[in-house]
Amino acid sequence: MTPYTLEQLSKTEVQQEADMFELVGVLVHSGTAETGHYYSYIRLPCENSQGENSIKWAEFNDTEVTEFDPNQIAEQCFGGVWEDSESRLRYPKPNSAYMLFYRRVTSSDAQPSTDGASLTKGTVSIPATPPLAAKIQEENHALTRRYCLYHHVHAHFTKSFTGMLKHFDSGVCSTDHQTEKEILQMSLQYVVFVAARVKGAADVEPLLQLVHKTTSVCSECTLFVLQWLINVDQANLTSDMLIGCPVPRARQSWAALISSMMSDLRRVDPESYGIDSMTFSLTDRAVRGDGVLYDAVNMLQSSVKYLGRSLRVWDEYFDLFAAIASLGLPEIKTLLCNGIFRDCLELICFDNVNVSLLGSSRNQETRAALRKTKRPPSYIMLTKFLFQMMLHLDLFGQPARNMHEQLANFDTQTNKYPVLVDERQVIMARFNGRLSFFGKLLEAVSQSDWSAQPWWPGELIKLIVSNAFADPALIHEIGTTLAADIKDYYPDAAGLPIQAGLAFCKACPAVGDIDAIFKAVSYSAQQMPDYVSLRRNSMGTIREPDYLGGECHLDFFQELSTARDVACSGMDDNGIPPHLASVIINVARWAPAILVFDSYATRQKVCLFLDKLIFDEYPHEFDENDDISVSLTQLRCEGVRRLMRNCNIVATQAQAKGCPNPWAEHVQKVMHECAKWINKLLSEESEEYAVFMEPGDEALLDIYDRAKYAIGHWRDEDSWDYGEGKPTPAKRYTLVDLS
Numbered sequence: 001m002t003p004y005t006l007e008q009l010s011k012t013e014v015q016q017e018a019d020m021f022e023l024v025g026v027l028v029h030s031g032t033a034e035t036g037h038y039y040s041y042i043r044l045p046c047e048n049s050q051g052e053n054s055i056k057w058a059e060f061n062d063t064e065v066t067e068f069d070p071n072q073i074a075e076q077c078f079g080g081v082w083e084d085s086e087s088r089l090r091y092p093k094p095n096s097a098y099m100l101f102y103r104r105v106t107s108s109d110a111q112p113s114t115d116g117a118s119l120t121k122g123t124v125s126i127p128a129t130p131p132l133a134a135k136i137q138e139e140n141h142a143l144t145r146r147y148c149l150y151h152h153v154h155a156h157f158t159k160s161f162t163g164m165l166k167h168f169d170s171g172v173c174s175t176d177h178q179t180e181k182e183i184l185q186m187s188l189q190y191v192v193f194v195a196a197r198v199k200g201a202a203d204v205e206p207l208l209q210l211v212h213k214t215t216s217v218c219s220e221c222t223l224f225v226l227q228w229l230i231n232v233d234q235a236n237l238t239s240d241m242l243i244g245c246p247v248p249r250a251r252q253s254w255a256a257l258i259s260s261m262m263s264d265l266r267r268v269d270p271e272s273y274g275i276d277s278m279t280f281s282l283t284d285r286a287v288r289g290d291g292v293l294y295d296a297v298n299m300l301q302s303s304v305k306y307l308g309r310s311l312r313v314w315d316e317y318f319d320l321f322a323a324i325a326s327l328g329l330p331e332i333k334t335l336l337c338n339g340i341f342r343d344c345l346e347l348i349c350f351d352n353v354n355v356s357l358l359g360s361s362r363n364q365e366t367r368a369a370l371r372k373t374k375r376p377p378s379y380i381m382l383t384k385f386l387f388q389m390m391l392h393l394d395l396f397g398q399p400a401r402n403m404h405e406q407l408a409n410f411d412t413q414t415n416k417y418p419v420l421v422d423e424r425q426v427i428m429a430r431f432n433g434r435l436s437f438f439g440k441l442l443e444a445v446s447q448s449d450w451s452a453q454p455w456w457p458g459e460l461i462k463l464i465v466s467n468a469f470a471d472p473a474l475i476h477e478i479g480t481t482l483a484a485d486i487k488d489y490y491p492d493a494a495g496l497p498i499q500a501g502l503a504f505c506k507a508c509p510a511v512g513d514i515d516a517i518f519k520a521v522s523y524s525a526q527q528m529p530d531y532v533s534l535r536r537n538s539m540g541t542i543r544e545p546d547y548l549g550g551e552c553h554l555d556f557f558q559e560l561s562t563a564r565d566v567a568c569s570g571m572d573d574n575g576i577p578p579h580l581a582s583v584i585i586n587v588a589r590w591a592p593a594i595l596v597f598d599s600y601a602t603r604q605k606v607c608l609f610l611d612k613l614i615f616d617e618y619p620h621e622f623d624e625n626d627d628i629s630v631s632l633t634q635l636r637c638e639g640v641r642r643l644m645r646n647c648n649i650v651a652t653q654a655q656a657k658g659c660p661n662p663w664a665e666h667v668q669k670v671m672h673e674c675a676k677w678i679n680k681l682l683s684e685e686s687e688e689y690a691v692f693m694e695p696g697d698e699a700l701l702d703i704y705d706r707a708k709y710a711i712g713h714w715r716d717e718d719s720w721d722y723g724e725g726k727p728t729p730a731k732r733y734t735l736v737d738l739s
Contacts, residue, residue, distance in 0.1 A: 018106065025101030026077050030094050034374070038098070041068050041077070063143065149194050155203040162187045162207065165214045173218045181224050187211055188228060191254075192237050201250035208257045215261065219269045222261050226292050229258055230299045239303040242317050243310050251316035258296065259323035265292060266327060275330040282329055282410050293334055297324065301338045307347075308369030311377035318344070319381040325388035329415060332392045336417065337403065341389045344382055345426050349440050379444035384456040387463060393419050395427065395467050396474070427464075434481040442485060442496050457496075458503030465507035472510060479504055479513035483520035491528040495552035498524070502556050506563060511578045518560070518582055522589035525553045528597055550597035551605070557583050557590060558609055576631055584613060584635045588642035592650035595666045603666040614639055615673045630691075637681070637692045644674040644700050648707050675704040 002008055002019045024043040029036050039061040046056055057068040079096030083089070128136065148154065165183055173180050187207060195203040215221040229238050241254045266273045274291015300321065307314060321340060324331050335341060343363055350367045370376065393416055400406035400418040409418050419427075427437050438461070445457050461482075468474045482504050486497040501517040508514050528550055561583040587610070594606045614636045651667045678697050 020105045021102040022105050023100060024103045026073065026097050027099040027101075028077055028095055029098040032094070036094075041073065043070075063146075150198050154190075155195060155207070158187055158190045159203070159207055159210060162210050162214060166217070173221060177218075177220050177224065180218070180221050184211060184215065184221065184225055185228060188225070192241060196241060196245050196247065196250045196254075201245070201247040204247070204250040205253040208253045212257055212260055216264055219265065219272070222265050223269065223272050223292070226258070226261050226265060226296070229261075230292070230296045236299065236303065238299060239306070242320070243303060243306055243313050245313075248316065251313060252319070255316050255320035255323070259320055262292065262296065262324065263327060282333055282407075293324075293331065297331075297334050297338050297340070301340050301343070304340070304343050305363055305365055307377075308366035311369065311373060311375070314377040314379065315381040317381075318385045322381060322385040322388050325385060329392060332389065332417070333407065335389065336406065341386075341393075342420075342423060344386055344389075345423060347382065348379065348386070348444055349426055349429075349437060376444070379441075380456055383441070383445060383460055387456055387460045390460065390463055390467075392416050395419050395424065395464065396471060399424050434484060435477060438478065438481050438500070439485055442500060445496060455499060455503075458499055461500055461503045462507040465504055469509065475508060475510060476513050479508060479516050483516045486517070486520040486524055489524070491524050491550070491553075494524050498552045498556050502559055505560060505579070511582075514579070515582060518586065519589075521553055521556050522586065525550065525590045525593040528553075528593055550594045550599060550602045553590065554594055554602060554605055554609065561613060576635070581635060584632075584639045585642075587614070587639040588646040591643060591670070592646040592667075595647065595670060596650060607666050607669050610643075610670060610673070614643075615677065634692060637677075640674045640677045641694070641697070641700060644671060644678070644703060647671050647674070648703050651707065671704060671707055675701060 001021060002016050005016065005019055008014075008016045026041045027038060028041065029038055031037055039059065041057055041059055044056045044058055046054055055070075057070045059066050059068040076095060077097040079093050081090045081092050083091075162183060165180055188211065191204055191207055195201055195207060211225065215225055238254070238258065242251055245251050245254070262273070266275065270276045272292060274293040300317075303317075307317065321335070321344075325335055346363055347366065347370070350370045394411065394414065397418055398409075399421040400409055401421055403420070406417050406420055410416075411418075429436050431439075441457055441460070461478075465475055465478060468478070482497065482501050486494060486501055489497050498521055501521060505514045505517050560579045563579055591606060591610060595603055597603060647667055647670055651664065651671075678700050681693055682697060682701075
């Protein structure tokens with residue numbers, strides 16, 4: 001810093017002594033511009049065991065102080081990006097230095113401090129004033145108490161004490177259950193006020209499992225725990241746990257305890273649960289207000305309006321609703337009477353103009369939070385809850401005008417309640433000619449994993465389509481909406497709408513509507529090379545994980561060709577499942593485009609699928625006396641011809657757009673297999689093969705010959721990086737002679 005000091009600037013002819021500074025602290029921010037957390041790395045002067053000065057660094061993160069290796073400063077404080085070794089994606093680091101603290105070294109070494117100790121040597125001791133000393137003592141006392149509360153020995157004691165209940169009096173509860181209740185209450189209080197507030201909350205799940213195991217043999221203990229969990233006088237501890245607890249595993253365990261204990265009490269003590277046959281009716285407008293079921297649902301429903309304050313907790317919260325709904329019809333009725341089904345429709349379609357039809361104003365705070373947030377919550381378990389409710393709702397029958405009419409018109413044959421008029425209007429609302437509910441459903445679950453099983457949005461779509469069997473026009477409209485949504489998404493982000501389309505195809509009874517989805521997925525696949533080329537020109541080398549490289553498209557065709565759980569289970573005129581026939585005859589629509597996707601693994605999977613679908617069954621292996629075998633061979637022959645032509649077109653376009661030479665490996669393999677198939681047809685002398693031949697077959701071999709030259713002159717791209725185990729640009733692929 002010497003050139004910039006006042007002394008040096010005022011006397012430029014005199015060289016001042018070097019004025020050096022050293023880094024002694026770093027304030028780090030972890031997060032984004034909207035949210036995050038601050039912590040510090042601080043250098044601590046100290047003496048080692050030999051009395052020599054040494055330097056240590058420590059991380060100060062809230063109340064935690066840990067040693068820190070200064071060699072990690074660059075890694076932890078410089079920002080930048082980090083690379084995922086598996087997916088090969090690069091992400092910006094969330095943590096970066098926000099402020100740096102330096103101390104002047106030269107002057108502090110030359111000038112002793114007022115208390116006789118150097119700022120860099122030894123420890124500075126400053127006497128504390130009485131008020132400050134009292135405050136420090138108070139904070140130390142609180143810290144010691146928290147240390148004891150959160151110590152693992154406390155958790156071990158609580159679990160051991162709770163586990164001993166089943167050993168008292170050979171596992172038989174006391175007459176008044178007082179001892180058991182006090183121990184169970186102590187355990188639950190420990191979970192809420194201690195275990196759930198520890199980082200990671202590792203002790204919550206085993207302790208709650210122990211509570212459930214201990215109470216499962218006694219209905220009165222089960223009833224006590226449930227009443228304690230849902231008691232309003234406990235300041236809504238369950239709502240605090242499900243909405244306020246930051247640890248997902250702890251929230252899941254709390255919800256699991258409630259649902260499992262409700263199931264236990266329902267079985268052994270239906271009167272306390274609130275569904276005894278003497279007082280509960282599925283068609284009565286009144287709902288018992290003195291049972292555990294009513295209290296639990298009422299408590300949970302009253303907390304829906306607070307979900308906007310913590311959008312990350314939705315899955316655990318609505319998973320509990322789904323678990324309650326799955327218990328039976330009394331729970332469905334109670335949930336309907338509390339308006340929770342309407343609440344969930346409102347949250348799915350929060351910005352839909354038709355949501356005003358529901359006339360609800362109790363969730364305005366949550367809806368406002370959804371409109372403002374840039375990180376939407378997970379709707380997967382909310383969708384699961386809607387699925388559980390719609391299992392017992394007649395979506396397309398005569399709707400009910402009010403709650404009284406809905407309950408009175410319960411169908412004892414189908415075990416279904418009619419849906420309300422305004423609820424069906426929201427589900428069937430149209431916007432720009434589409435059923436907007438399905439579009440909102442896909443938007444709501446945009447953060448979900450479409451490969452998860454079961455995928456609840458898909459299950460919900462299958463349920464709605466199966467309920468609409470009597471209305472082919474409505475099924476057609478649903479298919480048209482989903483097909484349009486598939487085309488609207490970017491090809492590498494189309495996993496969700498494609499998975500929704502697959503669910504529709506499995507439930508749809510009409511081949512024509514299935515074909516509309518098939519064409520939409522094929523169209524999306526065909527756009528992928530253009531999309532990749534566009535991004536390549538703007539971004540340079542692209543590195544994609546396999547699931548973005550078209551695997552969702554390939555999974556659709558694979559699943560459709562082998563699906564057995566389909567509503568359209570008949571055969572076409574040739575005795576072939578229509579799903580399989582459609583995949584084979586239209587193979588040229590989708591396969592060539594996927595063969596030039598970014599993902600090497602996906603291109604390899606396409607080749608393996610085509611082998612199984614077509615190439616493993618050469619013409620000489622058909623049975624001329626089997627009509628189905630003949631029809632399949634005919635389909636495969638036509639599919640091979642179309643595949644040869646389109647592979648040549650796609651390869652030519654990919655080469656013109658600058659795609660790298662190694663992509664030719666898979667195009668070459670497929671075209672070679674097509675040529676072998678056609679050559680086999682032309683070389684057979686038996687008359688039975690004449691039915692499969694066409695005049696243009698020899699011209700297809702000419703296309704193959706021209707493709708050999710084109711692919712042989714495909715330009716290299718030295719900058720292409722495939723990662724470990726992938727072909728390198730140094731390897732050039734050429735088509736081989738059929739011989």
